Amino acid sequence: MIRVGVVGASGWADGSHLPALAALEEFEVTAVATTNRASAERAAAAHGVRHAFTDAGRLAAHPDVDLVVVSVRASGHAAVIRAALAAGKHVVSEWPLGVDAEEAHELTEAASAAGIVHAVVLQGHHSPSARFAADLVAEGRIGTLESVVLVADGAPWGGSRIWPNLVFGLDPAEGTDILTVMAGHFLATLERVAGPLTEVSARLPRMHDRVLVAGTERTAPNATPSHVLLHGALAGGATASVAVHGGNEPTGDGFLLELVGSEATLTATPARPGTFIHWGDWAIRIGDEVLTVPDACRTVPAAVRSGPPANIAALYQEVARAIAEGRQPHPSFGTALRHHRLLAAIERSAAAGAVHVVP
Structure with missing residues (x-):
């Protein structure tokens, strides 16, 4: 049995990590x-937990506690992760790992040196629909992959107003936009x-220098993008x-x-309208053929409700296997660092108006 301590239990973790963990016997x-x-x-009382703290350390x-879950603001991740590493505990961190690629690099190096198991919550890596689509492409069901198009809703970020609890993210230093x-x-x-x-050419237009704080008459300064636009090349050619378009509401x-x-051509849309690509099931078709995600792509107990808890539970299953086998899970902090470097390349491309190679 892996004993877990959840830092940030009253926020995002309450409806995602805690239900996922409760459904897993490991x-x-x-x-x-x-x-x-x-x-x-x-x-603690709501989830039947013995110990309650106000200090992550x-x-x-x-x-x-054998494993620490980090589910606080991105700007607070580093302090909690370092406390866990100092105690020699395994770590599961929410994405983003840090506020930027430099901090992600420091945390990845520290976690590797500590010799603990470290994972990051990029739910799309454990989405049954994403796994199925990847298998279809690898099997040649659409022939040789030639191009990929993704259009996705990024609201509630990027609009002319923002929810009060998200105002902090208007500052790029918070790493949450x-x-x-x-x-x-x-x-x-x-x-x-x-x-x-492998390479990107990007634009990050910022449409609003100030945004209205929803439910109030005040505005807040904004230094983050409204939309994310990019063209790129994939490793396979x-x-x-x-x-990714922002707005006031999805x-x-x-x-x-x-x-x-x-x-x-393989086409995927949300099986439940409005769902983010990394959260829920997809409606998948190749041409006119509608395809069903096979049960073999689903590993979590049926009791885990659909949405974020399901894909997060699949990540925890991978973490349990990694601990038992003495290896790093996927996605690890190393995976997160690679994604941070991709985002940094997008920012450099947008600033310079040039193509940038992804390290």
Whole structure:
């Protein structure tokens, strides 16, 4: 049994990590931490957890914790991860790993030196639909892959107004915006299916210098992009075109992914309208043929509800196997570092107006 401490248990983790862990017999959540005592105790009581903390370092050092889950703001990841490493505990960190590629590199080096198992939550890597689509491409069902097109909804980032709880992300130093969070997840999923991008030519237009804080009359300064637009080349020789459009509210379309091959085109859209590409099931077809994701692509218990908990549960299954086998899981901090470097290449390309190679 792997004993887990969840830092940030009253936020995103409450509806994603905690339900996923509760459904897996390999894990037991033994500790939670939030920013104040009352919320920590509420989270512990709601999930039947023994220990509640307001200090991530104390949680990481507790003998009843084997693995630390980092589910706080990206700008707070480094401190929690370093506390876990100092205690010799395994780590699962939410994406983004750090606020930029430099911090991600430092954390990856530190985790490697600590000799612990480290993973990052890029749900698209464990999406049954993405796995199935990748298998179809690898099997040659569409012939030779020639081009990939992805159009995806990046709202609520990038619009003329922002929810109060997301205002912090208007500062690039926080590492949480339409490029890092939304495009970061979307591109990781695209690469899971079609292979890695090797070069990019990008634009990051910023349409709003100030945005309205929803529900108020005040505005906040904004230094983050409104949209992410790029053309690129994939390792296998295919081209890629990606548009992640921001806005005030999701349009309800979710995403459109087209994989154009020499013999046929694979098209994927959300099985449930409006779902992000890395969260839920896809409606997949090749030409006019509608395809069903096989059960073999699904590994989590049926009790895990669809949406983020399902793909996150699949990641935890991979982490459990990695701990048992003495190896690193996929995606690891090393995987996250590669994706951070992709985002950095997009930023450099947009700033210089030139093609940039992805390191």
